[in-house]
Amino acid sequence: MTSLKGKIITVVGSGLIGRSWAMVFLSGGYKVKIYDNEPGQASGAITEISRKQIEELQRAKMLRGNLTAAQQLSLLSSHDDLQQALEGAFFVQECVFEDLEAKHSVFHEVENLVTESVILSSSTSCLMPSNVFSRVQNRTRCIISHPVNPPYYVRLVELVPHPETLPAVMDVAYSLMTDVGQAPVRLSKEIDGFALNRVQYAIIAESWRLVQDGVISVKDIDLVMSEGLGMRYAFIGPIETMHLNAPEEKFGVVLGASKYQSVSITIHLT
Numbered sequence: 001m002t003s004l005k006g007k008i009i010t011v012v013g014s015g016l017i018g019r020s021w022a023m024v025f026l027s028g029g030y031k032v033k034i035y036d037n038e039p040g041q042a043s044g045a046i047t048e049i050s051r052k053q054i055e056e057l058q059r060a061k062m063l064r065g066n067l068t069a070a071q072q073l074s075l076l077s078s079h080d081d082l083q084q085a086l087e088g089a090f091f092v093q094e095c096v097f098e099d100l101e102a103k104h105s106v107f108h109e110v111e112n113l114v115t116e117s118v119i120l121s122s123s124t125s126c127l128m129p130s131n132v133f134s135r136v137q138n139r140t141r142c143i144i145s146h147p148v149n150p151p152y153y154v155r156l157v158e159l160v161p162h163p164e165t166l167p168a169v170m171d172v173a174y175s176l177m178t179d180v181g182q183a184p185v186r187l188s189k190e191i192d193g194f195a196l197n198r199v200q201y202a203i204i205a206e207s208w209r210l211v212q213d214g215v216i217s218v219k220d221i222d223l224v225m226s227e228g229l230g231m232r233y234a235f236i237g238p239i240e241t242m243h244l245n246a247p248e249e250k251f252g253v254v255l256g257a258s259k260y261q262s263v264s265i266t267i268h269l270t
């Protein structure tokens with residue numbers, strides 16, 4: 001794959017996630033053109049990114065990437081005109097409201113202003129790719145790149161394909177996210193909530209149920225995560241944990257164990 005370095009990425013929507021994406025892409029040395037349909041919002045984002053974030057991160061020796069703050073900020077521009085913002089981009093990261101109509105309208109406008117090869121990527125938290133891109137003509141170049149808040153520090157990106165997404169598009173998105181220092185994961189197909197939110201919501205559901213049933217306090221259930229599972233899961237995932245607890249050939253033993261079974265049947269996610 002030819003190097004993507006120095007190429008142009010357009011960020012559409014300059015709110016919380018749009019600004020975060022801009023900082024992540026800048027840290028990888030990409031030119032970032034940020035656009036918002038609210039007049040002045042994109043230029044306001046530039047000010048916030050530069051003064052309150054990137055320069056501060058450099059002072060705190062927490063700036064990501066190999067470029068200085070000044071070098072990164074020289075790659076950033078804001079635009080109130082979408083066509084101008086899209087000029088030269090190979091990748092468009094949509095970061096508008098979590099509203100299907102808003103996303104449909106953005107991708108309809110964008111598709112009419114870019115060539116067939118430009119990758120259209122959505123930051124959506126939970127909307128299904130087959131819905132987000134349903135009004136896009138050429139869906140083979142569409143993908144969900146779902147970040148986790150705050151993306152500059154929590155580096156996971158879930159790459160979720162539309163049923164028509166080309167494998168090469170997944171590969172480019174994976175390479176881009178890896179190149180800018182994120183931790184991309186590939187989903188083989190779309191599913192409600194993708195992977196992170198499905199796991200996150202299962203944890204929230206059982207945590208809340210234990211609190212509602214008076215089994216544990218809010219403070220303590222949060223400690224179960226922050227001082228217990230979170231400490232472990234910051235280093236190894238749930239399947240790795242099973243592997244450590246029982247060699248692979250004994251996963252069945254773990255999953256079939258009476259303790260696992262007897263507890264699991266009492267967990268209700270709704």
Ligand SMILES: NC(=O)C1=CN([C@@H]2O[C@H](COP(=O)(O)OP(=O)(O)OC[C@H]3O[C@@H](n4cnc5c(N)ncnc54)[C@H](O)[C@@H]3O)[C@@H](O)[C@H]2O)C=CC1
Pocket residue numbers: 012013014015016017018035036037038041094095096097098099102105106123124125126146147148149
């Ligand atoms: N906030 C979070 O923790 C996370 C959010 N996301 C997703 O990222 C997306 C953006 O979320 P936030 O940044 O939190 O929203 P936000 O409300 O902070 O920012 C949205 C921005 O999009 C702009 N916008 C709206 N319609 C537009 C249009 N047609 N053209 C151009 N700009 C437009 C708004 O002016 C606003 O600046 C959503 O899909 C959300 O689900 C994903 C992961 C985490």
Ligand SMILES: O=C(O)[C@@H](O)C(=O)[C@H](O)[C@@H](O)CO
Pocket residue numbers: 124125126147148149150196197200
């Ligand atoms: O928790 C996160 O940052 C992400 O999983 C999300 O997408 C959340 O659902 C976010 O959109 C709202 O909490």
